Amino acid sequence: MSTAEKALLGTLIKHDYLIKETRIRPEHLENKQHSNLLQIILDMNQKGQDVDLISLTTLHHLDSVGGMSYLSELESFANPAKLESIEKLILDIWKEREKRNILTVATTNNWDIAKIISSLDNLTQAKSDDYTSIHQALSKIYDAPWEEQHEDTGITTGIQELDKVTGGFQNGEVTILAARPSMGKTDVMLHLAKHAGWAGNLPIVFSLEMPEKLITKRLVASTGGINRTKMRHPMRSLTDKQKRNWANVIDELSKTEMHIFDGSGQTVAEIRAKARKVIHQYPNKKPILFIDYLTLIQSDKTFGGNAHQQVTDVSESLKFMAKDFDCPIVCLAQLNRSVESRSIKRPVMSDIRESGSVEQDADVILFLFRKGYYNPEDEDKTLEIIISKNRNGPVGSVFVHYNHFTGEIIPLSKYNES
Template sequence: MEDHSSIQQVLADVYEAPWEEQAALKSATTGIKKLDEVTGGFQDGEVTILAARPSMGKTDVMLHFAKMAGWAGYLPLVFSLEMPKKLITSRLIASTGGYNRAKMRDPKRMLTPDQKNQWADVLGSLTETHIQIFDGAGQSVAEMRAKTRKLMHQFPGKKPILFIDYLTLIHSGQFYGGNTHLQVTEISKSLKTMAKEFDCPVVCLAQLNRSVESRANKRPMMSDIRESGSVEQDADVILFLYRDKYYDKDTEDDSLEIIISKNRNGAVGYIKVDYNEHTGRIEDHKEQSFALA
C-alpha cells in the first residue's frame, strides 16, 4: 500500500510553495536547446517515441540523445535490437569526432594525421558518457528490466535512461496468434510500466509505414506509426524526423526537422537542427526557432 497519498498530505507538501525557491526539475537533456525548452528534456517516468522512415537519421538522433544524457550524469542504456555494438560504437566516434562514416571502415588508411591525433581525445570524451550497449537480437521488455536493475546496482547514484532501437523488434512475451497489433499494444504498455517502475525516461524508436510516401506533404503524422493506436496513447512525447534532402536530392537544405506531434507537458510544433549525414553529427540550428503546429 505504498502508492497511497491523502490530499491533505499532498497539499501540506506544497503549502509553502509560493514563498519557496523551486528546485529545478532535474531531467535528462536532449542536447538540443530549443527541444529542451519545449519538452523540458526527457522526464522521469515518461516514454518518448522517436519515429521516422528508414535512413532519415533515427539512430543518429538517438545516439546524440544518449551521449548528451551521459555527459549530463545519467546512465544511458542502449538496447540495439537492430545494429551490432561495433557499428553503434563507430557511429558514436564518427559523430563525436566529426569523422566521415565511410572513413571509419579503415581508419588507418583513410583518416588524416590531424584526425588520428584527435582520436584519443574523442575516445576519452566518449568514455565519460558511460553508455552501456546491449545488442542481443529479440530482447523482451522483461530482459531489459532485469538488465536495467543489474546496472542500477553497478552504478549506484546514477539514474538510467533507456534507449531502444526499435519498437517492433522487441520480443513480445505472448504470441497472440501472430497478431502484431496486440503484440505492439502489450509492448508499449510494458514500456510505460517500466518507465514508471524505475522512474526513468524511456526513449523508443519506431518505424513509419509506407503511407507517408504516397502523400504530397511527406511530413509524418501520428497515424503513420506502424500498429499505431496503442503507441500514440501510451507515449508521453512523440517526435518525428523529417529531412527535405531525403526526398529532394538537389536541395541545399541540410537541416533536420524534429516534429513534436504529442507533448504532455507543453506545445506541439517543430524545431530545426543541423544534421550532417556524412558524420551523423547533430547541432543546434543557427536561428533557433520553434514553430507551433
Template sequence: MTIAEKAFLGSLMKAEYLLKDTVIRPDQLEGTIHKELMRRMVEYHQGGKNIDLISLTTLPDLNSFGGMSYLSELLSYGDVERFEGIEKIILDLWKEREKKNILTIANMNDWDISKVITSLDKINQSKIDDHTSLQHALSSIYEAPWEDQEILHHATTGIKKLDEVTGGFQSGEVTILAARPSMGKTDVMLHFAKMVGWDGYLPLVFSLEMPGKLITKRLIASTGNFNRSKMRDPKNMLTATQKNKWSDVIHDLNETNIHIFDGAGQTVAEMRAKTRKMIHQYPNKKPILFIDYLTLISPSDVYGGNSHLQVTEISKSLKMIAKDFDCPVICLAQLNRSVETRANKRPMMSDIRESGSVEQDADVILFLYREAYYDKDVQDQSLEIIVSKNRNGPVGFIKVHYNEHTGKIEDQKN
C-alpha cells in the first residue's frame, strides 16, 4: 500500500472539505483497506458525520482497518498543502494499473486494436471533468437569438474608466500589475482588494514581502485618508477629528472581508491550498487572489538557478489557479531598471523583470506610471494606469488621482 494513499487518506482526515473536492474515487485506490476506508468516509460525510480521527474510531469494524494505531499512522502522513500533488500521484498509479489490466484482457480476448485504443483513451481522460461536447454547448445556446442575455457581473476594479476598458476582473483571468518601486503598486492592489470586497467578493491577499500588520495600517490610512506617517503613533499624531472617524473606518474595512496571508516565500501550491480552504469557509463568496509579488513566489523547482524558467513555471501555475478556481488572479510584478535609462520612462512589456511567459500567460497587463515621480516640478499628481495588454478588449491608459501620502486612489473628476 503506497505512501501516497496513506498521505491522501490522512489529508482527508485532517481537512474534511477535501473529500468534497477530490477527483479520486474509492475504487481508484490500490489497497483494499484503503478503498473500504474511503467508502466509509464518503458514507459518514453524506450522513453529516465528521471524518476526523475521533469520529472514525466509532467504526463498528475498526479492527478490520488496523484499529486506532493505523488510523493515527494515516493521520501522521496527511499533508494538506501538497494534496493536489498526492491526488495526481494516485491518479497516475491508477491509470498505469488500469492500462495493464486492459492490455491483459485485450490479449486474452483478442480485442480489435480500435477497441484497445478507445479503452486506453478513456483512462487517459480520467482527470478533473473539463469536457464539454459541442452538441451540449450548441443546445445551450440554441435559443440565444430570441432570449435576453444574462448580464454577467464582473468584479469592479473600483476605477470607473478602467472597468469600461477591461470589463472589471474576470473569472479565470490573470492580471499582472507592474511598475518600478515606489510607483504605487501595493496601494493600487489594496484599492482593488477593498473594492471587490465591498462588492461582495472574497479578497485573498498573499503578501510575500510586507507583513500583515503594515498592510492593515495602509488599508486604514487609505480608507480614512490619514497620512501614513501618522499611523506610526495614532494616539499622539491623529487629530481629534481623525480619531472620531477611526471606528467608522475600522467598521468599513471589516465589511471588505479581506484575508491576508503574509508568509514569506509561499509557493503556488500553498496558495492553492489556502484558497481552497477559504472557499470552503465562505461557500457563497467567489475568491479573488491578490499576490504581492511575482518573483517572490517560491518555485517548486530551482531550475539550476535559472530565474527565467522559475518565473515561467510560476506564471503558468497562476493561470491554472485562475482556471481551476474560476476566479480572477491579480499579481504584482517589478520592472527592470532599464526603464530608468530611457528618456521616455513609460513602461513597456519587455520591462517586466524575468518576464518568462508572463506576457503570454497574462490576460491583462497593467503598468503604473507617475510623471511626478521622475520630475518633482510637475504639478500633475495623477497616476497613469496603462492597459498594455487586454485579451478581451482595447488597450489604452487611464488617469486616476493618487495621494502618495495616504495611499488613496480616486477617479479623476472631469
C-alpha cells in the first residue's frame, strides 16, 4: 500500500485542522480502503465532527477501513510538515495512472489523435483552482467607474508615513527588511509585529536566532520604555514607576495575540506547517508572518553547500507561501560586509548577503540606516527606513526615532509632539 497515501491519511487523522485544506479527494487514492477512509474523514469534517482515532472507533463499518490497529498505524506516518509534498506525489501518481487509463480506452475504442490530446490536456488541468477567464476577470471590474471602491490599506506598520508609501503590508507580498547587525532589525520587526497585533491581525514570529525569552524581554522593554540592561534583573533594576506600570505593559502585549516560534534551523516546510496550525486556530484574524532571518532558513532541498542556491530556493518558497496563505510575509536579512568598506555606507540591493533571487522575488525591500551606528558619539537617534523597492508604489525614505537602549521605534511626528 502506498506510503504517501498512509502519510496523508495519518496526517489528516492526527491533525484534523488540515482536512479543509487538502487538495486530495478519494478518487485520487489508488487503494480502495484508503479512498473509503478519506471519504469518511471528509464527510465527518463537513458535518462539523471531530476527526481523530477516538471518533473513528465509533464507525459501524470500522473493519472496512482496516480496524483500530490499522488506523493507529496510519497515525505513525503523520507528517504535517511534508503534507504539500505528499499531496503532490499522490497527484502525480494519480495523473500517471489516469494517463494510462486514457490511452488504454483510446486504443480499445480507436479514438482519433485530437480526442486523445484533448483528454490528456483536461487531465493536466484537472483540479486547478487558479484559473480565471478574461471574461470573468473583466466582469468583476465592469461597474468600477460607478461604484465606490474599497481601498485595502493592508496591515499597518505602525508608522503612518511608511503606510502612506507602501500601503501597509499586503496579502501575498513578501517584504525583505535588511540591515547590518545591530542596526535595529529585530527591534523594527517587533514594532511591526506589535502594531499588526494591536490592529486586530495575527502576528506569527519565527525567530531562528534569538530565543523566545530574549524576544519577550525586548517586547517588554520597548513597550514599557525600559532600558534593556534592566531586564536582566527586573526586581533589582526597575524603578518604582516602572514596576507599577509593569502589569499594564504585560496586558498591552497580551492583546497582540502574537505567536513566537524560536526553533533554530527550521525549514520552509516546517514554518508552513506551524503557521498553518496557528492560522487555523484564529480563522477570523488576518495573519502576517515575521521571520528572523533569511539565511538561517533551511531549504527543503540540498544544494551541496551552495549558499547562493539555497537562499534563492528559500526566497522563491517564501513568495509561494505568501500567495498560498494569502498573507504578508516580512523576512529579515543581513547585509554583507562590503558596505563597511565603502565611504558611503547607505545600503544598496547588492549588499544583501547571498541575495540569490531576493531582489526579484521580494515585493518590497526595506533597508535600515542610522548615522549613529557608524559614529557612536553622534547623538542623532534618527533611523532611516529606505524603501529601495516597492513593486506597487513609490520608493524613498521614512525617518523614525530609534532608542537603541530600549528598542523603541517612534514616528518622528509623534516624537516631536512629546
